[in-house]
Amino acid sequence: MDKEMTLEDEVGYLNDEELVQRINELCIEIYGEEYFEIFGFEEYTREQRLYQMRYLQRKSDILVKDLSSNREGYNFLDLWREYWNTRVVLNADACDIYGFVALSQLFNHVRVERGVKDDLRLHTCIIMPSGMAKSEFNDILSEFAEMVGKTCYSVGEFKINKLIGEINRKIVSNNMRINAFSKKDRGWVDPIEPGILASFDYVVFDEGEAILDHKKIRIQALLDKTMNRIGSKGNMITSTDNRIHSNPACSIVITSYHLDSYTHLFKKGLFPRMIVYVQPEDPIKRTKTSEYIVSAIPSFVDDISEAEKQRKDKENLQNKLRKKLKEEVENLQNMHKDTETIYMRAGVDEIINEYINELRNIVPGLNPEQIEAWESMVSRISVNFIKVAALFAMMNYRNYIDREDAHNAARLLFPAMRSVAFYIISNNTGRNEKLNRLVMRLRREFIGMRYTKEEWYKVFFKSFGAGESSSEKLFALLIKSGKMRVLKNKDEGTTVYMLS
Known part of the structure; x- marks a missing residue:
């Protein structure tokens, strides 16, 4: 009740129409949508409007404060953003998500103990219209992997045996020809060729729509297992003949254009295990992306040497940022080479629970069908939240989660959760x-x-x-x-x- 009075005191000078306008401004700031798109067309009392305003202010507090930077200077995320922005424009949310997927593989030896030992790997699915630089996102990740001594594989053929592994029949024949039936026998060669999922650090599905189809149940189940805790029984993938077993430790990245429906993926295991980001068709963003591509071409007024200087300056900047990023990664790896477990400052658990509650209730007024899809999607949000918070801590040279890490995790996850909520609403509201x-x-x-x-x-x-x-x-x-x-x-x- 005190909070209600405080808020009424704060906005008491506003009449009802002005109050609606203030709430509308918050809706645009938080969701990019106007008031009626969030709260519908119902008639509300002033008390209900004040509740709406409190609801929105809590969301705004998450987005307004960016505590991601190290107080002592640039950290990994700062450098990642700078490098990303030399390659891609207008995709700040995807930038941060990719940055943390990249970071998570640097520390997949670290665990968060929550009754079970959870690894810190993150996985993402980015759904956007065609022509929005999704392939460029994956190129940046691939270059980063090479830069820091990690491996990245872009899957072209969606064949189960390639993902799990297969028996090389030619090697089997050669072994039999020389009577070599095990590694104890002279000349024996292992005929098992490891699968993609167990052989690389980042596995990217650039044309992800081919595996997101509702008919691709087996591949989706395989990716579900890959994303389970490293080393757990649920993480083991097995060939149909039961001869090949492995526990993949990779991070999964899927990029896709829009399909007619992804509802089956929200209600089952694949999407809830990932950070999913859905960007609807946006003519303004598409135009600006096109303009950026054209304007990025070096140009000149009087002499072509001006264009050559532009090209070299940009190349030098990118090389400088690559070097700084690599140095920062080396410093982080050196700092955390002996880190096995991430801890948490007392009291931060309550803050995390508050933020998770805000994310679970990211938009109001879902109907029963929308709630079913949404609740399935957010069923694992606490796991990803803790992982992101832990990575923020490690990025800032700590082995424990503090208040600012909880806030930063909420801020990073908010745009992704918001995008999914609006996708579910748009596909379940006629x-x-x-x-x-x-x-x-x-x-x-x-x-x-x-x-x-x-x-x-x-x-x-x-x-x-x-x-x-x-x-x-x-x-x-x-x-x-x-x-x-x-x-x-x-x-x-x-x-x-x-x-x-």
Whole structure:
């Protein structure tokens, strides 16, 4: 109750319309969506609006503060971001996710003990429209792996035996020809060729849509096992003839364009084990990406030597950042070469639980079908949260999780969780459902009213906080669906509109 009074005191000078506008600003800041997209078209009391504002302020607090930098100077994430930005534009969220997947393989010998010994590996699936530089993300990861002495493999053929391993029949024949049947026998050669999953540190599925299809159950089950705790029974993958066994320790990266539906992956094991990021089609971002590609070509005004200087300057900058990044990795590995376990400062567990609760409740008002998919997706969020927090600690030369690591983990995971929530909402909320909610809300107060288009825009603004662009979309939706009739105002000769 005290919090309610404090918030009322803080915003008491705002009338109801101004309060809606303030909440709308928070919605745009946090979700990139306007008020009605988050809270719908229902009519709320002032007390309910204050609850909405508190709800949003808690989310805003996660995003506003960036505590990722080392107080003493640049850390791994700072350097990773700088290098990434010389290659890719407008993908800050993917940048941080890839950075932590890369970092996690440096410390896969470290464990977090939570009743069981959990490794720190992270895995990700990035879903974006085509032409948004997804392959470039994977190239950066591959170059990083080579830079720090790790291995990266981009899977081209999605064959089970290539992923698990296979028996080389030619070697078997040669062994039999010389009567060599085991390693004790002279001339014997092991015919088992290890699979991709057990042989590399990073395994990338660049054209991931081929394995995300609902028919690819066996490959998805194989990746599920790969992502289980290293060395556990659930982590062991086995060939169909039971002759090949391994416990993969790699990190899985999947990039894909949009499929019609990923619902089966949210409800089963694959996506809940990963940091999933879904970017919808965005014409503005696509245009800016295209512009960046063109503008990145070295150019000149008077002499071609100007362009050559631009090229060399960028090349020198990238080489300088690669060197710094490699040095930072070496320093971190040296610091943590004897680190076996990550600990936690007393009291941080409560903070982590609060942040996890905020992430689990990242958007309000899910319907039952959406809740089912969402709850499946967030079932393992605590595991990934702890891993990210542990990596933030190690990145800043500590072997224990502190308050700032908990905050940073929430901040890194928030955009990914938000993107998944909106994907689930968009695929489980029909256009008719949204339209019906809008019409029901308007009919309560505006049935029979004859307004010009501009006057309806003011209604949308006052009732839902809708800006001009959103008002245009809402108005067009009502007209196209036949829920808004076009009339002539005989007295004034103007066009007016009325709800049907």
